[in-house]
Amino acid sequence: xxxxxxxxxxxxxxxxxxxRTVQYTHPPSCPCHSNPSHHHHHRSPTLADHVRRxxxxxxxxxxxxxYAFEMAASSIRFGPGATKEVGMDFANMKAKRVCxxxxxxxxxxxxxxxxxxxxxxxxxxxxxFDKVRIEPKDSSIKEAIAFAKPYNPDAFxxxxxxxxxxxxxxxxxxxxxxxxxxxxxxNAPIGKGLPVTKALRPLVAVPTTAGTGSETTGTAIFxxxxxxxxxxxxxxxxxxTLGICDPINTRTMPSAVHASSGLDVLCHxxxxxxxxxxNERTPRPTNPINRPAYxxxxxxxxxxxxxxxxxxxKYLPRAVKDxxxxxxxxxxxxxxxxxxVGFGNAxxxxxxxxxxxxxxxxxxxxxxxxxxxxxxxxxxxxxxxTAPAVFRFTAASNPDRHLAAAEAFGVDISTVKRExxxxxxxxxxxxxxxxxxxxxxxxxxxGFKSGDIxxxxxxxxxxxxxxxxxxxxxxxxxxxxxxxxxLLQESLVY
Amino acid sequence: xxxxxxxxxxxxxxxxxxxRTVQYTHPPSCPCHSNPSHHHHHRSPTLADHVRRxxxxxxxxxxxxxYAFEMAASSIRFGPGATKEVGMDFANMKAKRVCxxxxxxxxxxxxxxxxxxxxxxxxxxxxxFDKVRIEPKDSSIKEAIAFAKPYNPDAFxxxxxxxxxxxxxxxxxxxxxxxxxxxxxxNAPIGKGLPVTKALRPLVAVPTTAGTGSETTGTAIFxxxxxxxxxxxxxxxxxxTLGICDPINTRTMPSAVHASSGLDVLCHxxxxxxxxxxNERTPRPTNPINRPAYxxxxxxxxxxxxxxxxxxxKYLPRAVKDxxxxxxxxxxxxxxxxxxVGFGNAxxxxxxxxxxxxxxxxxxxxxxxxxxxxxxxxxxxxxxxTAPAVFRFTAASNPDRHLAAAEAFGVDISTVKRExxxxxxxxxxxxxxxxxxxxxxxxxxxGFKSGDIxxxxxxxxxxxxxxxxxxxxxxxxxxxxxxxxxLLQESLVY
Numbered sequence: 001x002x003x004x005x006x007x008x009x010x011x012x013x014x015x016x017x018x019x020r021t022v023q024y025t026h027p028p029s030c031p032c033h034s035n036p037s038h039h040h041h042h043r044s045p046t047l048a049d050h051v052r053r054x055x056x057x058x059x060x061x062x063x064x065x066x067y068a069f070e071m072a073a074s075s076i077r078f079g080p081g082a083t084k085e086v087g088m089d090f091a092n093m094k095a096k097r098v099c100x101x102x103x104x105x106x107x108x109x110x111x112x113x114x115x116x117x118x119x120x121x122x123x124x125x126x127x128x129f130d131k132v133r134i135e136p137k138d139s140s141i142k143e144a145i146a147f148a149k150p151y152n153p154d155a156f157x158x159x160x161x162x163x164x165x166x167x168x169x170x171x172x173x174x175x176x177x178x179x180x181x182x183x184x185x186x187n188a189p190i191g192k193g194l195p196v197t198k199a200l201r202p203l204v205a206v207p208t209t210a211g212t213g214s215e216t217t218g219t220a221i222f223x224x225x226x227x228x229x230x231x232x233x234x235x236x237x238x239x240x241t242l243g244i245c246d247p248i249n250t251r252t253m254p255s256a257v258h259a260s261s262g263l264d265v266l267c268h269x270x271x272x273x274x275x276x277x278x279n280e281r282t283p284r285p286t287n288p289i290n291r292p293a294y295x296x297x298x299x300x301x302x303x304x305x306x307x308x309x310x311x312x313x314k315y316l317p318r319a320v321k322d323x324x325x326x327x328x329x330x331x332x333x334x335x336x337x338x339x340x341v342g343f344g345n346a347x348x349x350x351x352x353x354x355x356x357x358x359x360x361x362x363x364x365x366x367x368x369x370x371x372x373x374x375x376x377x378x379x380x381x382x383x384x385x386t387a388p389a390v391f392r393f394t395a396a397s398n399p400d401r402h403l404a405a406a407e408a409f410g411v412d413i414s415t416v417k418r419e420x421x422x423x424x425x426x427x428x429x430x431x432x433x434x435x436x437x438x439x440x441x442x443x444x445x446x447g448f449k450s451g452d453i454x455x456x457x458x459x460x461x462x463x464x465x466x467x468x469x470x471x472x473x474x475x476x477x478x479x480x481x482x483x484x485x486x487l488l489q490e491s492l493v494y
Numbered sequence: 495x496x497x498x499x500x501x502x503x504x505x506x507x508x509x510x511x512x513x514r515t516v517q518y519t520h521p522p523s524c525p526c527h528s529n530p531s532h533h534h535h536h537r538s539p540t541l542a543d544h545v546r547r548x549x550x551x552x553x554x555x556x557x558x559x560x561y562a563f564e565m566a567a568s569s570i571r572f573g574p575g576a577t578k579e580v581g582m583d584f585a586n587m588k589a590k591r592v593c594x595x596x597x598x599x600x601x602x603x604x605x606x607x608x609x610x611x612x613x614x615x616x617x618x619x620x621x622x623f624d625k626v627r628i629e630p631k632d633s634s635i636k637e638a639i640a641f642a643k644p645y646n647p648d649a650f651x652x653x654x655x656x657x658x659x660x661x662x663x664x665x666x667x668x669x670x671x672x673x674x675x676x677x678x679x680x681n682a683p684i685g686k687g688l689p690v691t692k693a694l695r696p697l698v699a700v701p702t703t704a705g706t707g708s709e710t711t712g713t714a715i716f717x718x719x720x721x722x723x724x725x726x727x728x729x730x731x732x733x734x735t736l737g738i739c740d741p742i743n744t745r746t747m748p749s750a751v752h753a754s755s756g757l758d759v760l761c762h763x764x765x766x767x768x769x770x771x772x773n774e775r776t777p778r779p780t781n782p783i784n785r786p787a788y789x790x791x792x793x794x795x796x797x798x799x800x801x802x803x804x805x806x807x808k809y810l811p812r813a814v815k816d817x818x819x820x821x822x823x824x825x826x827x828x829x830x831x832x833x834x835v836g837f838g839n840a841x842x843x844x845x846x847x848x849x850x851x852x853x854x855x856x857x858x859x860x861x862x863x864x865x866x867x868x869x870x871x872x873x874x875x876x877x878x879x880t881a882p883a884v885f886r887f888t889a890a891s892n893p894d895r896h897l898a899a900a901e902a903f904g905v906d907i908s909t910v911k912r913e914x915x916x917x918x919x920x921x922x923x924x925x926x927x928x929x930x931x932x933x934x935x936x937x938x939x940x941g942f943k944s945g946d947i948x949x950x951x952x953x954x955x956x957x958x959x960x961x962x963x964x965x966x967x968x969x970x971x972x973x974x975x976x977x978x979x980x981l982l983q984e985s986l987v988y
Contacts, residue, residue: 066573067573067574067575067576068571068572068573068574068575068576068579069571069572069573070569070570070571070572071569071570071571071572072569072570073567075564075565075566075730076564076565076566076794077562077563077564077565077782078562078563078564078565078792078793078794079560079561079562079563080561080562081561081562082561082562082782085562085781085782088781088782088783089782092691092781092782092783093693197586199587236569287579287582287586288571288579288582288583288586289582289586298572299572299828300570300572300828300832303797303798303801303832304797307797334793334794338794338797
C-alpha cells in the first residue's frame with residue numbers, strides 16, 4: 001500500500017525499538033551503514049535491511065541468539081467413537097497397503113478391533129506388527145524396522161501408547177531412508193542427529209493412553225543399549241499426519257496407568273512452560289531445517305502448556321479416583337494432546353533429563369497396579385519424582401511463570417513474594433503428588449540411596465537436548481554436576 | 495493392559511455418564527441391546543460397542559449431532575527477518591519450479607525482494623504473478639489460475655495479504671485439479687462444495703498484513719460476480735504448508751490498514767469463540783473428509799480464539815496509534831495467526847455473514863487512509879460495524895462466554911448478571927471501536943439507510959456456511975430474516 005518505511009525519519013527511536021524487540025545484540029550504532037558494499041545503498045536502507053544485514057553477517061554465528069520459532073503439530077481429531085473413521089481416512093488418502101503397529105496388550109483391545117474392522121470395511125490391504133516393546137530398546141526398534149522394510153507399506157497406523165507410536169515413527173523413517181545407518185538420525189551427541197530431508201509416509205496415530213502426546217510430536221524415545229543411554233530421534237517430519245484421540249480408547253487404562261500417564265502430562269506442561277525462551281537459545285540455525293523442535297518456550301507453545309497444566313491439575317485426580325468419570329478421562333486425553341503440542345514445540349528439561357537414568361537404573365521397584373513380570377518405574381513416575389526439587393530450582397529464572405504455575409494448582413499467589421515462587425510451586429507439587437495417592441514421595445521410595453546419586457548424575461549428563469533448555473542450569477560442567485547432584489539429593493525424600 | 499470394560503457391572507451409571515459426555519440424543523435404555531442382529535452379542539457389549547452401534551446406525555442421520563472435532567493448522571514460523579529463510583525452505587522441499595503470487599503494491603515491498611533474493615540464492619527457477627486483485631472476484635481468480643496451469647509449478651509462494659494468499663490457494667487447487675469445473679469446489683449451495691480429495695502442492699504464505707490469518711486456514715474468499723454473492727472455497731487441504739510470519743513485513747501497513755485488519759482479527763476471535771459448539775452441529779458427517787473446517791467452537795479453537803481476543807484488545811490500539819510500536823505490531827501479527835487457527839477450525843458467523851453484502855453493496859463510502867481510486871469499505875470495517883449488535887443478540891446462547899469476552903475488554907464482570915452479558919459486551923465493543931478512532935460508528939456512517947436493510951438481509955441469507963454457526967439464530971426463514979433485519983437496524987447508529 002505504501003513504500004517500505006525509510007530509516008532517516010525517526011531512525012534512532014525506531015531502531016532502538018526494533019532492536020529491543022528482536023533481542024538483537026549489536027550496539028544500535030553499527031558500522032554496516034557506512035559500508036560501501038551495503039547492497040541496499042542505492043536507496044536509504046529500511047529497518048528490514050538493517051536487521052537482515054546483521055542476521056546475514058553475524059559477528060560470531062555460534063553466539064547469535066535464535067530470532068524465530070516454528071510451530072508444527074499433527075492434525076488432531078478428538079471424539080468418542082472417532083476410531084471407527086480410521087479406515088475411511090486411509091481410503092481418503094488412497095492408501096493401498098497399510099502397516100498397523102501395536103503391542104501384544106493393545107492388540108486385544110477394542111481400539112485395535114475398530115482399526116482392523118475399518119481397514120477391512122474399506123478393502124484396504126494391511127498387516128499387523130504387534131511386537132512393540134513397552135519402553136522400546138534400539139533392538140526392538142530395529143526388529144520393527146526389519147518388519148516394515150520388506151512389506152514397504154504406503155502408510156502406517158499406530159494403535160497404542162507412546163511406545164507404539166514412537167516405534168511406528170521410526171518404522172516409517174527407516175522405510176523411507178532404507179540405506180540410512182540407524183545412528184544417522186539419532187540425537188547428537190549420541191548419534192549424528194541428521195535432519196530428516198524427505199517427507200515420510202502418512203502415519204495415523206490412535207493413542208490408547210493419555211500421557212506421551214506422541215500423536216502430535218516428531219519425537220521418538222528409546223533405550224540405546226549399546227551406549228547405555230535413553231535417547232531418541234526428533235524431527236518435525238516424524239510427526240503423525242493425524243492423531244485420532246478417542247476417549248473411549250483410554251477407558252481401558254487401569255487407575256495406576258491413568259495416574260502415571262497423567263504425571264507425564266503434568267511435567268510436559270510444566271517443563272515446556274518453564275523452558276528457556278526460544279530467543280535465548282543459541283546458536284541460531286543457518287538453515288530453517290536445523291531449527292530444533294525442542295526450541296524453548298514460545299508464545300504459541302505457552303498457550304498449550306498452560307492450558308494442559310490447568311486441565312491436568314483439575315481432572316487427573318478425578319480420572320485416577322473414579323473409573324466411571326468419563327468426563328475427566330476425556331479431558332485428560334485432550335490435556336495430553338495439548339501438552340504434546342506444547343512440549344513438542346518447546347521441549348522439556350530437567351525432570352525428563354533425570355527420568356531416563358532413574359528408570360533405567362531402577363534398583364528393583366515395581367509400581368503398584370502395573371501388571372508386568374519385571375520391576376518397573378513408569379515413565380510418568382520417574383519424571384514427576386524430581387519435579388518438586390526441579391521447579392524450586394528453576395523458579396529464579398522466571399518467578400512470574402512459576403507463580404502462574406502455582407496458581408494453576410489453586411495457590412492464592414496474590415500475597416506470595418516473587419522470591420518465594422519456587423518454594424510455593426514445589427510445595428504445591430509435593431501436595432498434588434501425595435494427594436494423588438500411590439505415588440513414591442521421593443527417590444528413596446523407589447529404592448535409590450544417596451550412593452546412587454553419582455551414577456544418576458552421570459546418566460543425566462548425556463541428555464544435552466533437554467538440558468540445554470533447562471533454565472538456571474550452570475553451563476560449566478562441574479557446576480552443572482553439582483546442581484544435578486543437589487536436585488537428586490533433594491528428591492530423595494519429601 | 496486390561497480387557498475392554500464390560501457393560502453389566504455398573505452399566506447404567508457408566509452408560510449415563512458416557513452418553514452425557516458425548517451429548518448423545520437417544521434415551522439411555524435403548525432397543526439395540528435386545529436386537530438379536532447386534533453383531534457384538536457373542537460377548538457382552540462394551541460401551542464402545544454401544545456408542546459405536548448408534549453412530550453406525552443412527553435413527554435419522556440428518557438429525558444426528560456431531561461427536562468429534564478436527565483441528566488442522568499450517569506450520570507457523572514467526573520471527574523478525576524469517577522471510578529471508580524462504581528460499582532455503584523451497585530448497586529443503588526439493589522444489590524446482592516455484593510460482594510466486596503477489597499484488598502490484600506488495601511486489602514493490604521488501605518482503606517480495608527477500609522472497610526473490612531467497613529463491614535466486616538457492617538457484618530455484620520461479621515466475622511471478624503480481625496481478626492479484628484486492629478483494630478477489632471469480633474473474634481475477636480465474637485469470638490467476640490460467641496463469642498457473644501452463645507454468646505447472648511444483649510449489650507456490652504467496653507474499654501479501656489475505657487476497658494474495660487466498661488467490662494462491664486456488665491457483666494451487668485448480669493446478670492439481672486441471673479438469674475440475676470452477677464451481678465444483680465452491681461452497682454449497684452456491685457451488686457444489688465437493689471435498690478436495692488430493693493433497694495439493696506445497697504453498698508457503700508470507701503475510702504482509704495482520705488480519706485474515708489466511709496463512710493458517712484452508713479458506714479462500716472471493717466475489718462470485720455471476721451469482722452476485724461473496725463466497726469461497728474451504729477445505730483443510732487448501733491450507734498452506736507453512737506460514738512465515740515476519741513482523742518486519744507488517745511495518746509497511748499504514749495506520750488505517752492496521753486498524754481495519756485488526757478489527758478482522760477481533761471478529762475472527764469473537765465469532766469463533768461464540769460460534770455454536772461443534773457437538774451441536776448437524777448433520778454428523780458419514781465420512782471424516784466431509785467434516786467442515788468451520789465446525790463450531792471446540793476446546794482447541796477456544797484456546798486460540800480467546801488468546802487472540804485478549805491480545806487484540808491489548809495491542810491493536812497501540813499498533814494503530816504508534817507506527818513505531820514494533821512490539822504491538824508483532825503481537826498483532828501473532829494474534830492474527832492465532833485467530834486464524836481459531837476461526838479456521840471453528841468458523842465465524844453473523845458479523846462475517848453480514849459483512850459480505852455490506853462491502854459489496856457499498857453506497858459509495860471511501861475509508862480514510864486507503865490509497866485507492868474507488869469507494870472501499872475495508873473488510874475489517876464491514877465486519878466490525880455490526881459487532882455490538884451481534885454480540886448483544888448472541889449472548890443469550892452462552893452468557894458465560896460473552897462475559898469472558900467482556901472481561902477481555904477490561905470489564906469487571908464480578909458484579910455483572912448473566913442476563914446482562916450481551917449489553918455489557920456490546921457496550922465494551924462500541925467503546926473499543928470509538929476509542930480506536932476513524933471508525934464508522936454504524937451503517938449510517940457508511941452511507942446506508944433504513945431502506946437498504948432489506949437488500950442487505952437478502953445478501954446475507956446465502957451465507958449458510960457461516961449462518962449455520964450463528965448461536966441463537968432462528969432456523970425458520972421468516973424468523974431468521976426478522977432477526978437479521980433487527981441486527982442491521984440496530985447497527986445503523988450507535
